[in-house]
Amino acid sequence: MKRWQISLSQFGTRSSLFKHLLVLIGFKSCKVSAAKTITADELAAITDCIDYLGLDPETEADRLGYLVPLDRLDIWFNDQNLFEREGLDDEQFDSITDQQRLAFARRVLHNLGDWLDADLHPGLLALAVTDGKTEIVIGYAITGYSFSGIEVRCIGYGRDHTSLCKNLEGDYLIIDDSFFVGSLVDAAVASISDELILTSWGRG
Numbered sequence: 734m735k736r737w738q739i740s741l742s743q744f745g746t747r748s749s750l751f752k753h754l755l756v757l758i759g760f761k762s763c764k765v766s767a768a769k770t771i772t773a774d775e776l777a778a779i780t781d782c783i784d785y786l787g788l789d790p791e792t793e794a795d796r797l798g799y800l801v802p803l804d805r806l807d808i809w810f811n812d813q814n815l816f817e818r819e820g821l822d823d824e825q826f827d828s829i830t831d832q833q834r835l836a837f838a839r840r841v842l843h844n845l846g847d848w849l850d851a852d853l854h855p856g857l858l859a860l861a862v863t864d865g866k867t868e869i870v871i872g873y874a875i876t877g878y879s880f881s882g883i884e885v886r887c888i889g890y891g892r893d894h895t896s897l898c899k900n901l902e903g904d905y906l907i908i909d910d911s912f913f914v915g916s917l918v919d920a921a922v923a924s925i926s927d928e929l930i931l932t933s934w935g936r937g
Contacts (some may be wrong), residue, residue, distance in 0.1 A: 790873045796856035798909035807935030840931045842922040872897045
């Protein structure tokens with residue numbers, strides 16, 4: 734994992750929001766108080782701090798995988814997709830069972846290369862910075878293609894890659910490299926619960 738050395742003095746008058754974040758995850762050298770949470774606007778402002786340092790997440794961060802927003806899983810997991818791709822008869826549409834839904838969803842998860850779209854499913858980037866005592870990992874979502882335009886936005890933070898991903902689990906399904914490695918994909922797919930699939934399923 735790449736680590737970028739920083740000093741809070743580098744931020745000058747821009748340091749207050751970044752200090753806020755550093756305190757939340759325990760930077761020992763940062764002696765200021767802060768609330769327990771930060772807002773989306775504050776996270777966006779932290780991106781400005783990183784830009785100020787001249788660090789480009791698109792080229793200098795670690796790529797951890799893909800992000801699928803939980804509230805958009807129904808783009809993949811829905812009765813219409815199942816009906817069309819499984820070649821069901823019209824009269825079978827209204828009698829689709831949860832077992833069919835689960836089986837179809839796991840086939841989708843086994844073949845994600847056919848479903849992922851960089852305009853809809855951001856890549857997850859992790860930029861690690863340290864003051865020499867404590868490390869912070871800032872998460873970014875990168876969306877789009879070079880020919881259509883790329884957007885990079887700050888979406889979370891953690892002490893390391895694992896805690897960053899844990900903090901994002903409430904909003905995203907994280908698709909890491911294990912979904913694309915033959916010997917690992919079965920375990921990766923099995924880690925997605927039936928409850929998550931059925932809760933996210935679009936039945937319209």
